[in-house]
Amino acid sequence: MRTPTRTPDRVDAGGTAVAPGPRRLREALAPSVLLGRLRAALRADWHGPRFYVGALVVLVLSALTVAAFFLNHPAPELSPDSASYTDLAQRIASRGQFMDAERAPGYPALIAVVFAVAGSGNLAAVQLVQGILFVLSGLEAYALAFLILRRSGLASALGLLVGGNLLLLSFAKPLLSEGVTLFLVLTLALALTLLLHTLQPRDLWLVAGCALLLYLTRLEWVYVAAPLFGFVLLVAALRAGGRAHVRRLWPHAVGATVLLYVLMGGYVLANGAQTGYQGLTSIQNINLLGKVMQYHMQNEAPPPYAAQAAVVDGYVQRGVTSPWAVVGEHKEFSRDHFALAGAYASAVVKAHPVEFAVKTLPLLVTTLAPVLVASPIAASGPLAKPLALDSKLSVQVHRSALLFPLAVLLLLGLLVWRRTRGLVAVQAAGGVALLAVYDLAITSMGTYTEYPRLHSPFEPLMLLVVWGMVLAGGYMAYLRWLRPRLQAVR
Numbered sequence: 001m002r003t004p005t006r007t008p009d010r011v012d013a014g015g016t017a018v019a020p021g022p023r024r025l026r027e028a029l030a031p032s033v034l035l036g037r038l039r040a041a042l043r044a045d046w047h048g049p050r051f052y053v054g055a056l057v058v059l060v061l062s063a064l065t066v067a068a069f070f071l072n073h074p075a076p077e078l079s080p081d082s083a084s085y086t087d088l089a090q091r092i093a094s095r096g097q098f099m100d101a102e103r104a105p106g107y108p109a110l111i112a113v114v115f116a117v118a119g120s121g122n123l124a125a126v127q128l129v130q131g132i133l134f135v136l137s138g139l140e141a142y143a144l145a146f147l148i149l150r151r152s153g154l155a156s157a158l159g160l161l162v163g164g165n166l167l168l169l170s171f172a173k174p175l176l177s178e179g180v181t182l183f184l185v186l187t188l189a190l191a192l193t194l195l196l197h198t199l200q201p202r203d204l205w206l207v208a209g210c211a212l213l214l215y216l217t218r219l220e221w222v223y224v225a226a227p228l229f230g231f232v233l234l235v236a237a238l239r240a241g242g243r244a245h246v247r248r249l250w251p252h253a254v255g256a257t258v259l260l261y262v263l264m265g266g267y268v269l270a271n272g273a274q275t276g277y278q279g280l281t282s283i284q285n286i287n288l289l290g291k292v293m294q295y296h297m298q299n300e301a302p303p304p305y306a307a308q309a310a311v312v313d314g315y316v317q318r319g320v321t322s323p324w325a326v327v328g329e330h331k332e333f334s335r336d337h338f339a340l341a342g343a344y345a346s347a348v349v350k351a352h353p354v355e356f357a358v359k360t361l362p363l364l365v366t367t368l369a370p371v372l373v374a375s376p377i378a379a380s381g382p383l384a385k386p387l388a389l390d391s392k393l394s395v396q397v398h399r400s401a402l403l404f405p406l407a408v409l410l411l412l413g414l415l416v417w418r419r420t421r422g423l424v425a426v427q428a429a430g431g432v433a434l435l436a437v438y439d440l441a442i443t444s445m446g447t448y449t450e451y452p453r454l455h456s457p458f459e460p461l462m463l464l465v466v467w468g469m470v471l472a473g474g475y476m477a478y479l480r481w482l483r484p485r486l487q488a489v490r
Contacts (some may be wrong), residue, residue: 054152054159055142062138062163065390066131069169072381076123079374082175085111086123093120099270101277101337106184106217107177123175130179134172138163140186141460145468147193148428154471161467162186162460166387167394170375171456177217178374181457184214189435189461192228193428199236199245201252204229208256215264218457219280220442224435225260229253231434235427277337285342289323289333290448292345295359301348308333308344321448356445363444363451368401368462372452397463401455404440404462407469408433425472429465436461 045052084103089111091097098105111126118125142159149155162168172179188210195203211228214221233253236245264280272278289312292298298312311333315326323341327334333341349356377387414420415430439458447454 049146049150050152051146054146054156055139057156058138058142058159058163059135061160062135065164065166066135066169068383068387069166069173069375069377070127070131072383072387073375073378074124076127077174077375078123079174079176085175085177086121089115090120097274099267099274101271101275101282104177104216104219104281106213107180109216110180126175127173130172133179133183134169135163137172137183137186137460140183140190141464144186144190144193144432145464147190147197148425148432149468149472150425151475154468154475157471158464158467161397161463164390165394165397165460166377166391167371167373167398168456168459170373171453173375176374176453178453178456181214181218182460184210184217185435185439185457186460188214189432192232192431192435195232196235196428196431197424199232199239199249201249204232204249204252204256207232208260212260212263215260216267220439220446222264222280223442224438225257227434227438229257231431235431238422238427240422279337282337282342284446285338285345286323286327287447288345288349289326289338289341290321291356291446292348293321293323293326294448295356297348297352297355297359300352300355301344302351305344305347308340312344323448360445364440365402365405367444367451367455368404369399370452371395371398372450374453398452398459400466401459401462403466404436407466408437410469411465429468432461433465436465 042052084100085108088098088100088103088105088108091100092105092109092112093115098109100108110129114126114129115122138159141162142155145155145158146152149158168182172182188207191203191207191210195207207228208225211221211225214224230253233246233250236242236249239245268279271280293312293316296316298316299309301309311330312326315321327338327341333344373391377384377391379388411426411430411433414423414426420426436458440455440462443451443454
């Protein structure tokens with residue numbers, strides 16, 4: 001029997017048959033075909049989960065919030081730290097030098113890319129990019145909430161807690177790394193939630209890639225790999241067929257953790273070679289000295305540091321708790337990237353670790369309360385009244401983060417309770433809470449001031465946990481008790 005031959009779609013000038021692929025590809029990419037597929041997808045979504053509808057609502061309202069805020073005071077906003085970021089960006093662009101003794105290279109690298117596209121020194125373009133990233137952060141918060149709750153209405157409300165939050169936007173607008181970090185933290189949380197749904201190795205490596213980008217932007221995230229992938233393996237063990245999941249994932253989890261820490265070791269070596277500082281950032285030395293002064297532990301240093309303790313105690317007794325005052329007036333503390341300041345403060349902490357930990361614990365709650373606006377609304381600018389109303393609402397939303405420790409305890413109970421610990425939604429919410437708890441602990445232990453600014457990159461995770469539990473609990477109460485009674489009345 002003769003095998004039938006396929007008729008070619010067309011023949012070239014030499015009589016050679018041309019494969020049908022290109023024509024079919026052109027047909028598949030035709031505007032009418034793409035429009036028809038989009039229309040079908042939107043119709044199916046409208047009669048189903050309505051994910052795209054919720055995403056559109058969050059996108060539009062977040063974009064309007066950012067546009068109004070930027071119109072109100074369009075000028076680029078600088079802080080005392082801005083110059084160090086732009087200086088490193090210029091070194092990246094001119095010499096390819098990514099290392100710096102104080103700053104991580106991620107945010108300056110973004111500035112360098114913007115300068116290359118929009119012109120060197122174009123700070124307005126940098127802030128425009130940061131505004132776009134904030135809008136995308138609102139969408140990420142929506143997608144994260146949707147993956148956990150599977151309700152577009154609830155997810156839209158949670159997405160707008162981020163995308164419409166002027167308090168968070170006030171930290172994302174200035175020339176600081178907070179806005180980019182906020183976007184990357186939500187990206188990591190979204191990738192982690194996807195991994196907890198699929199438990200696939202490829203998604204684990206996606207999480208590792210997001211963690212690396214976050215490392216290179218804010219160095220306090222450098223320690224997150226071990227607890228993060230440990231949690232993933234615990235979740236895998238709790239699922240049906242847990243042993244198979246763990247066997248499939250653990251080599252990748254260990255490999256990703258080792259690789260991330262090796263890369264950070266390489267970063268330390270490169271930093272030492274280029275800048276002379278063998279570490280992640282010399283600001284750690286300043287922060288440690290600030291913690292010792294904050295906790296009034298300055299006189300608890302070992303005898304070799306008695307002279308330094310006397311100097312620092314003189315400032316604390318006068319009510320001065322800023323380490324910059326010490327290093328500014330006593331040059332021995334500032335030499336070699338604040339080496340003496342770091343050594344003295346480290347000696348105090350190592351000699352009294354329990355006292356340091358006990359004094360840090362209250363900060364896990366008390367630092368959630370202060371309100372700080374980094375980029376205030378211009379009262380004489382456009383749209384000042386609606387922005388002021390949004391700002392007041394954002395302050396109240398911010399204060400709800402005080403409930404985060406309670407929400408974490410409730411989540412721990414759900415993760416332990418036999419009836420709920422296997423639920424993907426509970427496990428995913430636990431992963432989001434883990435990321436927030438990690439950075440809350442790091443900032444409480446490692447910094448001494450400006451907590452609202454330092455909390456802003458992970459505050460969306462705290463808000464999603466708190467309000468996600470509130471809205472999910474209310475919706476479940478409606479389904480179980482209120483709706484049956486309303487149907488009975490009808």
